[in-house]
Amino acid sequence: MERLDVVEVMLTAEAYNENPELDEDDLPPRFRKAAWNGERKIERPLTVTEDFVEEVHGEEGAWEAIEELPFTDRDTLDGTLRFTVTDLARDWYRDQADADRVSLNPALAYEFGDDFDVSYDEVVAENRPKEADAEWVHSLVEEILGEGEDAEEMLELVEIYAPAEIEQGLDDIVLTDEQEKEVEKVMKAIEHRDYLREVGLSEIGKLLFVGPPGTGKTSTAKALSGRLELPFIEVKLSMITSQYLGETAKNVDKVFELAKMLSPCILFIDEFDSIAKTRDSDEHAALKRTVNTLLKSIDDISLVRDSVLLIGATNHPKMLDYAAWRRFDEIVEFPAPDEEMRAQILRIITHDVEIEDFDADELASETEGLTGSDLRLVLREAVLDALTNDRTKLTHDDLVRAVENFEKRKNLKELDMMEESSPINGGGHDHDHSAGTHQH
Ligand SMILES: Nc1ncnc2c1ncn2[C@@H]1O[C@H](COP(=O)(O)OP(=O)(O)OP(=O)(O)O)[C@@H](O)[C@H]1O
Ligand SMILES: [Mg+2]
Known part of the structure; x- marks a missing residue:
């Protein structure tokens, strides 16, 4: 471990302890990760131990790195590291550090910004906010759980992800120009x-x-x-409507209430049509009440006021009535990808797989009608097939064959669906995700 890294952790804790105006958002994510303690506050004073520094940097040897420095000391009993003369440590840091380092750490920018011509405000703005930490989100959830049975029921209706836990980034998704613009617009609105x-x-x-x-x-x-960097709350409407109808309205309320508790956050309502569509087609009074509750909840929640960004998703836009439709200020279309998009998607998903003679453009031209999710399935099939032949290296032909098999299976499935004199089923949201076929 570099001694500058160790001293930096100690100075960060020092700045945090000495300046009550600093808060968790002034600590870098790696520092916070080691400091969170099952609560949503990082208490003062923070003591820095060898273990703590090693957790922040994911490396051993914190004390060994700094023991030669004339201003450091270690408590051999509990491993606490401290400065004997803090001003000496500060001077040493001014001498050894540079603007790039200080720019990654708001607490240090607060202390040393002037020395390195670094603006504290800019560093804070660049630092990942605490709400993005998995530890922060999950302790908030724990806190809400502590509020009793109601809270527990509320949390059963949703999946919650912390931004730090989300693996697929925007760069991994191929978007149309229009989608890019919408994404840009939301980011500006939030800012x-x-x-x-x-x-x-x-x-x-x-x-x-x-x-x-x-x-x-x-x-x-x-x-x-x-x-x-906002927590993600996912709710599938079919999940909360499959219970007693009277319950459904309550569930809708609960989900929105939870979103407000977790704000700032994104509330993602999937299968939006599974409730909104029923308004015209079904007389059931309880159902109507439910839909009205949902519409009212949507009216009552606001990005600007409550810091909740609402995203609805649907496969069946025609089923949505105008009342639901007009409550969204942006409609973003997700079309099946065209040839060029398919080629891009293929390049992204095959990035870590070794494929001989791979030609993404050619494969794209042979996969008309397949979605991103279909292409993923095709790749998975090809990889598994190769594995059964003890190969981890694929060829372009493996993929072509996987596409053919995929098409065959898709045709079988569609045939099957036509033969079943399919009664109009009331649910309507029971489509098969895993097969990735289109619904017509
Ligand atoms: N445009 C794309 N670029 C990259 N990957 C994509 C794209 N479209 C789909 N995928 C991949 O396909 C998989 C399924 O996509 P996703 O679950 O987001 O689809 P969806 O539109 O939500 O589908 P559904 O309506 O069934 O819920 C994901 O792993 C995703 O990475
Ligand atoms: Mg989906």
Whole structure:
């Protein structure tokens, strides 16, 4: 371990302890990760032990790195590291560090910004906010759970992800120009929330993602949460409507209430049509009440006021009635990818796989009608087939064959669906995700 790294951790703790105006957002994510303690506060004073520094940097040898320095000391009993003369440590740091280092750490920018011509405000703005930490999100969830049975029921209705846990980034998803623009727009809206409030545009920040299965709606919403560093709350409407109808309205309320508790966050409502569509087609009074509750909840939540970005998703836009439709300020279309997009998707998903003679453009031209999710399945098949032949290296032909098999299976499935004199089933949201076929 570098001694500068160790001294930096100690000085960060020192700055945090000495300046009550600093808070968790002034600590770098790696520092916070080691400091979180099952609560949403990082208590003062922070003591720095060898173990702590080693956790921050993921390396051994914290004390060995600094024992030669004339201003450091270690408590051999509990491993606490401290400065004997803090001013000496500060001078040494001024001498050894540089602007790049200080720019990665708000607490240090607060102390040493002037020495390195680094703006504290800019460093804070660049630092990942605490709400993005898995530890922060999960302790908040624990806190809510502590509030009793109601809270427990509320949490059973949703999946919660911390931004730090989201693996697929926006760069891994191939978007149309229009989708790129929408994403850009939301990011700007979030950045300028205060301004939007001032000018009275508080109804902004509700998106509806529309498109066939497997076109990247869920992935994009999740990636946005990673990029915007906001926790992600996912709810499938079919899950909360499959219980007693009277319960459904309550569940809807609970989900929105939870979103407000977890704000700032993204609330992602999948299978949006499974409830909204029923308004016209079904007389059932309880069902109507449910839909009305949902619409009212949507009206009552706001990005500007509550810091909740609402994203709905649907495969069946036609089923949505106008009342639901007009509540979204942006409709983002997720079409099945065209040839060029398919080629790009193929390049991304095959990135870590070794494929001889691979020609993404050619494969793209032979996969008309396949979605991103279909292409993933094709790759998976090809990889598994190769593995059964004890190969971890694929060829372009393996992929071509996997596409053919995929098409065959898809045709079989469609045939089957036509033969079943399919009764109109009331559910309508029971499509098969894993097969990734289109619904017509
Ligand atoms: N445009 C794309 N670029 C890259 N990957 C994609 C794209 N579209 C889909 N995928 C991949 O396909 C998989 C499924 O996508 P996702 O779950 O986001 O689809 P969806 O639109 O939410 O589908 P559904 O309507 O069935 O919920 C993901 O692993 C995703 O990475
Ligand atoms: Mg989805």
